[in-house]
Amino acid sequence: MRVLALVVALGVASPLAAQGPPTEPVTFGEGRLVIGGEATATIGPDDPGFFNYSDYAFNALRNLRVHVTTEVRAARHLQFLSEFRLDRSGNVEPFALYARIRPFPDRRFDIQVGRIPPTFGAFARQGYGSGNMLVGTPLAYQYLLSIRPDALPARVDDLLRMRGRGWLSNFPLGNTAPAPGLPMVQSYRLDTGLQVHGVAGMVEWTGAVTSGSLSNPRVTDDNGSRQLAGRVVVRPHASVAFGFSGARGGFLRRELQASLAAGADVADGVQTGVAVDVEYSVGRFLARGEVMRSAWSLPAVPTLRLSDPLTATAAIVEGRYRLWPGVHVAGRVERLDFSTVSSPTRTAEWEAPVDRVELGTGWSVVRNVQVKVSWQRNLRSGGRVRHDTIVAGQLVYWF
Amino acid sequence: MRMLAMLRAPVRGRLPALHVIAAAALVSQAAIVAAPPGPTAADAQPAAAGAVQGRLDIRRQARAVPRRPTVSDPGAPAPRDLPDLRRGVVYLESAPSRAFEDRAPGRAAIDQRNETFVPHVLAVTVGTVVDFPNSDTTYHNVFSLSRAKRFDLGRYASGKSKSVRMDRAGVVRVFCDIHSHMSAFILVFNHPFFDVTDADGRFRIDGIPAGTYTVMAWYDGETRASRAVTVPAGGEVEFELTVP
Numbered sequence: 001m002r003v004l005a006l007v008v009a010l011g012v013a014s015p016l017a018a019q020g021p022p023t024e025p026v027t028f029g030e031g032r033l034v035i036g037g038e039a040t041a042t043i044g045p046d047d048p049g050f051f052n053y054s055d056y057a058f059n060a061l062r063n064l065r066v067h068v069t070t071e072v073r074a075a076r077h078l079q080f081l082s083e084f085r086l087d088r089s090g091n092v093e094p095f096a097l098y099a100r101i102r103p104f105p106d107r108r109f110d111i112q113v114g115r116i117p118p119t120f121g122a123f124a125r126q127g128y129g130s131g132n133m134l135v136g137t138p139l140a141y142q143y144l145l146s147i148r149p150d151a152l153p154a155r156v157d158d159l160l161r162m163r164g165r166g167w168l169s170n171f172p173l174g175n176t177a178p179a180p181g182l183p184m185v186q187s188y189r190l191d192t193g194l195q196v197h198g199v200a201g202m203v204e205w206t207g208a209v210t211s212g213s214l215s216n217p218r219v220t221d222d223n224g225s226r227q228l229a230g231r232v233v234v235r236p237h238a239s240v241a242f243g244f245s246g247a248r249g250g251f252l253r254r255e256l257q258a259s260l261a262a263g264a265d266v267a268d269g270v271q272t273g274v275a276v277d278v279e280y281s282v283g284r285f286l287a288r289g290e291v292m293r294s295a296w297s298l299p300a301v302p303t304l305r306l307s308d309p310l311t312a313t314a315a316i317v318e319g320r321y322r323l324w325p326g327v328h329v330a331g332r333v334e335r336l337d338f339s340t341v342s343s344p345t346r347t348a349e350w351e352a353p354v355d356r357v358e359l360g361t362g363w364s365v366v367r368n369v370q371v372k373v374s375w376q377r378n379l380r381s382g383g384r385v386r387h388d389t390i391v392a393g394q395l396v397y398w399f
Numbered sequence: 400m401r402m403l404a405m406l407r408a409p410v411r412g413r414l415p416a417l418h419v420i421a422a423a424a425l426v427s428q429a430a431i432v433a434a435p436p437g438p439t440a441a442d443a444q445p446a447a448a449g450a451v452q453g454r455l456d457i458r459r460q461a462r463a464v465p466r467r468p469t470v471s472d473p474g475a476p477a478p479r480d481l482p483d484l485r486r487g488v489v490y491l492e493s494a495p496s497r498a499f500e501d502r503a504p505g506r507a508a509i510d511q512r513n514e515t516f517v518p519h520v521l522a523v524t525v526g527t528v529v530d531f532p533n534s535d536t537t538y539h540n541v542f543s544l545s546r547a548k549r550f551d552l553g554r555y556a557s558g559k560s561k562s563v564r565m566d567r568a569g570v571v572r573v574f575c576d577i578h579s580h581m582s583a584f585i586l587v588f589n590h591p592f593f594d595v596t597d598a599d600g601r602f603r604i605d606g607i608p609a610g611t612y613t614v615m616a617w618y619d620g621e622t623r624a625s626r627a628v629t630v631p632a633g634g635e636v637e638f639e640l641t642v643p
Binding site: 024025027031034035036069070071079081082083095096098100102108109110112116117118119124125126190195197198199204206231237238239281282283284285286322324325326364366367398399 | 462464465466467468469470471472473474475477536537538542543544549550551553554555556557572574
């Protein structure tokens with residue numbers, strides 16, 4: 001019998017491929033221990049305006065980050081989750097470390113204790129590498145403002161002098177050494193405390209009590225204050241989700257009290273944040289929008305004469321469209337705006353407003369290896385560098 | 400004349416990376432295909448055609464892919480179903496030239512149910528259109544980056560279905576872009592001589608013209624065992640293949 005010579009490769013996976021890096025989470029002990037991970041290499045040029053610095057040492061667009069996430073299913077009611085991160089600092093740090101208790105295994109109600117997931121806002125859950133449709137992190141979650149937890153301005157002019165210098169600010173009260181300021185919401189560090197979470201139909205709710213604040217999550221308490229945070233997400237349809245978040249907690253360190261005059265109490269240093277977000281997706285299109293407002297009330301420093309808290313407002317709109325299998329284009333437009341303050345000589349926003357446009361594309365080489373490139377334009381109405389254009393690339397591998 | 404030979408294949412370990420199958424043009428449907436079947440190999444072959452049947456002995460069953468652990472969710476995700484990982488695919492490495500002719504497109508389906516693709520393994524012939532209905536209340540986004548078929552169906556909600564035509568032989572690995580633990584295999588053949596095993600590993604391939612063939616056993620992403628068999632005219636060969 002003649003057998004046709006036409007042959008077609010079936011394309012089965014090779015044993016060699018099976019010995020390569022994992023493509024799926026690794027399990028041990030009958031699935032009781034699950035390990036996943038992600039490695040992200042981000043390459044960008046100098047950022048002289050410090051638009052992408054998450055602290056003084058690190059440009060988020062020049063980083064190599066490896067993180068390993070483990071989930072231990074100790075019992076039907078109990079899990080332990082952790083994530084350890086290694087980045088350019090060379091230090092391995094516990095980003096997350098908490099116990100998850102599910103008192104009623106058949107109900108979606110969880111109690112989490114330890115260094116817990118973020119409660120406030122939407123972007124913090126999207127992640128740094130594979131969850132981010134672009135390379136940069138939204139300004140509200142990364143851009144450093146001049147405000148600090150261990151130093152305070154004595155006068156409004158001290159505040160105005162630091163406009164656009166959040167990457168290295170200094171004030172005359174408290175720690176006078178220059179140091180990085182705080183972002184509106186810190187997404188590179190998690191807070192510590194207790195969190196409850198439940199799902200009832202189309203409504204998902206989360207509440208938390210933690211030791212830090214939105215700007216300054218803490219492992220250990222440094223001011224005796226507790227942050228209360230809550231979030232509600234409503235999904236009336238699979239295509240759309242509305243989120244509402246709020247948080248309030250002290251952000252100033254107790255040591256600052258010694259530098260304050262009588263009558264000024266460090267406990268009055270409170271950050272209050274509210275946010276509304278929406279996500280809509282259909283077909284190959286995904287869009288997200290988020291508006292948040294943060295207010296920092298300061299102790300009554302007599303020479304500062306601030307009648308209102310310092311406020312910041314952030315607006316983020318981002319979208320992604322998948323052109324072909326594994327190839328997407330994305331864009332993000334955002335603005336950071338601030339309340340005005342007045343000194344005897346001038347009136348201005350207490351921080352320099354920032355606008356950013358980021359456009360990019362991503363290509364999944366294979367399912368769990370992605371290359372992203374983005375172009376970013378930053379504009380700031382203050383500071384030494386007023387504008388900057390950056391092209392950055394990112395390689396992401398996950399399992 | 401009926402010849403029954405009970406053979407047990409030796410453990411041969413995993414086979415080289417890229418096997419080749421002789422492409423054939425007949426169309427049949429795997430047993431699990433829900434849509435009406437097209438003409439089968441038995442229809443197209445002479446009455447004297449034989450068959451192979453037997454059992455795939457899977458010594459070490461694959462484990463379901465777990466959810467990717469994440470520390471950013473404020474609570475545990477909803478429970479999900481686990482895929483049926485007991486099934487493999489048995490096929491002929493090469494086929495007679497007549498098997499390449501008269502291909503007629505068929506239809507098959509992979510459901511998305513409780514964050515699981517059902518079935519986990521589908522075997523079809525080239526030209527088959529595969530439907531992907533979404534039976535969950537949440538979005539899914541079916542896609543594949545396989546060389547045999549690249550596609551992205553986008554996000555669609557419960558009750559909706561989208562489809563893809565498998566126009567090239569090979570293995571198509573299917574995933575969900577939203578739920579990384581969801582995966583399935585579609586094996587696309589150019590000939591009709593294959594079968595997806597049942598939950599006990601049993602298989603049967605009918606309509607094989609008399610001759611000597613290599614029978615391959617595929618399981619969990621790899622062809623893992625093979626055996627040379629001689630199919631007599633009008634006869635049947637029964638054997639067991641062991642997947643180590």
